[in-house]
Amino acid sequence: MKRFEDDMGRLLETTRDLGSLVCSTIDGAVRAFCERDTDLAREMAERYQRISDLHSVLEEDTLRILTLYQPTAVDMRTVATVLKAITYLERIGKYSKKIAKATIFLSDDISAEGMEGIPEMGSVAVRMVKLAVGSLIDGDTSGLDEISQQEHFLDTLRNSVIRRNTELLRDCPAAADVLMRYMSVSRYLERVGDNSCDIAEKVAYMVTGRHVEIGA
Amino acid sequence: MVTTESDNVIEISNVNLWYGDKQALFDVSMPVRRNRITALIGPSGCGKSTLLRSMNRMNDLVDGCRLEGRMLFGGTDIYSPNTDVNGIRTRIGMIFQKPNPFPMSIRDNVSYGPRIHGVEDREELDEIVERSLVRSALWDEVHDRLDKSALALSGGQQQRLCIARALAVSPEVILMDEPTSALDPMATSKIEDLACELEKDYTVVIVTHNMQQASRISDYTGFMYLGKMAEFGRTEGIFNKPKEELTERYITGRFG
Numbered sequence: 001m002k003r004f005e006d007d008m009g010r011l012l013e014t015t016r017d018l019g020s021l022v023c024s025t026i027d028g029a030v031r032a033f034c035e036r037d038t039d040l041a042r043e044m045a046e047r048y049q050r051i052s053d054l055h056s057v058l059e060e061d062t063l064r065i066l067t068l069y070q071p072t073a074v075d076m077r078t079v080a081t082v083l084k085a086i087t088y089l090e091r092i093g094k095y096s097k098k099i100a101k102a103t104i105f106l107s108d109d110i111s112a113e114g115m116e117g118i119p120e121m122g123s124v125a126v127r128m129v130k131l132a133v134g135s136l137i138d139g140d141t142s143g144l145d146e147i148s149q150q151e152h153f154l155d156t157l158r159n160s161v162i163r164r165n166t167e168l169l170r171d172c173p174a175a176a177d178v179l180m181r182y183m184s185v186s187r188y189l190e191r192v193g194d195n196s197c198d199i200a201e202k203v204a205y206m207v208t209g210r211h212v213e214i215g216a
Numbered sequence: 217m218v219t220t221e222s223d224n225v226i227e228i229s230n231v232n233l234w235y236g237d238k239q240a241l242f243d244v245s246m247p248v249r250r251n252r253i254t255a256l257i258g259p260s261g262c263g264k265s266t267l268l269r270s271m272n273r274m275n276d277l278v279d280g281c282r283l284e285g286r287m288l289f290g291g292t293d294i295y296s297p298n299t300d301v302n303g304i305r306t307r308i309g310m311i312f313q314k315p316n317p318f319p320m321s322i323r324d325n326v327s328y329g330p331r332i333h334g335v336e337d338r339e340e341l342d343e344i345v346e347r348s349l350v351r352s353a354l355w356d357e358v359h360d361r362l363d364k365s366a367l368a369l370s371g372g373q374q375q376r377l378c379i380a381r382a383l384a385v386s387p388e389v390i391l392m393d394e395p396t397s398a399l400d401p402m403a404t405s406k407i408e409d410l411a412c413e414l415e416k417d418y419t420v421v422i423v424t425h426n427m428q429q430a431s432r433i434s435d436y437t438g439f440m441y442l443g444k445m446a447e448f449g450r451t452e453g454i455f456n457k458p459k460e461e462l463t464e465r466y467i468t469g470r471f472g
């Protein structure tokens with residue numbers, strides 16, 4: 001039992017590390033995009049490899065725990081939740097990389113016009129990931145309502161980014177390349193929010209044993 | 217799933233049981249669903265074997281054993297003074313922890329029950345022997361040595377022979393008291409497959425210390441603690457999200 005609990009403790013600790021790494025990467029990627037900082041963008045793009053490696057380590061750890069201890073009840077739900085959550089976190093890492101790549105691609109072309117709403121979307125998305133990972137580690141559902149609210153807010157921001165950029169595109173079709181990238185970045189951040197909701201749903205199941213929908 | 221009374225082959229209500237002055241079961245109630253496998257789990261001394269043995273009045277053999285409450289089998293009271301105990305034990309068979317074949321041939325082990333019930337016709341007995349051994353998944357391994365001693369069989373084969381012996385008298389319910397605890401994993405797996413196969417035609421109640429075994433094969437699980445039925449429900453629910461914290465602690469190994 002002690003060995004199992006030590007292994008579970010380490011699993012959650014490493015999941016927390018993955019969560020922190022993903023949060024700081026997405027935060028850095030959005031900052032790099034908004035500040036046209038290609039060096040930071042490169043650093044964030046390269047960081048994806050670390051996220052992917054940590055994801056693989058965690059995947060192996062969860063499978064090893066399932067094989068060795070055949071957990072039941074809340075233990076089983078926790079291991080299953082970690083297994084799903086790390087996949088969502090790895091995907092969020094991939095979106096960070098896409099945002100970083102968009103920054104590198106655009107570099108000097110990035111202008112403030114059309115950017116409106118994206119920094120805020122970045123903060124909301126990072127907040128959602130933090131809440132979701134925190135709920136998972138603490139086995140606490142009290143932050144899940146906020147995730148749901150933030151998801152709606154993120155959708156509203158995304159719609160306004162799309163609207164604004166569609167207008168700009170109409171006025172200046174020559175800037176299509178740049179404007180399309182803005183829209184893509186807003187799409188990536190929206191997906192970060194969706195994946196955070198997916199983690200939150202699994203956490204709700206982990207804690208209560210019931211399936212719920214969050215942010216739908 | 218809607219269940220009705222007739223889905224329950226045995227109905228246990230408010231059963232208390234004493235061995236002399238010592239009370240072993242406290243107000244135990246649970247159904248035994250027809251054509252389903254019900255597992256009883258719980259720490260040593262929690263009363264699960266006592267409860268199992270009370271279902272076919274095996275505890276009658278223990279001096280000073282007394283039972284109060286109601287235990288119905290197909291609507292009739294198992295503990296009514298008019299109940300034919302041998303009849304009950306024929307219809308509710310039992311498999312023990314340690315295989316206990318009689319020191320006689322494989323054939324005679326299986327035909328023993330039908331013979332004492334008056335079946336004399338050789339052909340009919342042969343048919344019962346074959347049918348029972350096929351059902352207990354032993355036929356292919358022993359059909360060419362039916363007249364050899366049963367004691368020469370491996371532990372797992374002996375346990376399946378005991379199951380064949382129980383099946384030979386056409387029971388409705390088979391009670392299994394830790395039937396695989398003396399067997400290796402291969403033999404255990406065969407007994408588990410067999411229990412799942414038997415479920416189609418019989419009702420099985422199994423006492424086990426092996427929680428994975430309970431979760432692998434049973435449809436319903438009763439968790440007992442200190443002589444009480446702490447929780448009873450669908451196996452999936454018990455092992456995924458038990459209602460009682462006590463059950464949760466037991467099945468996750470955080471007990472005591």
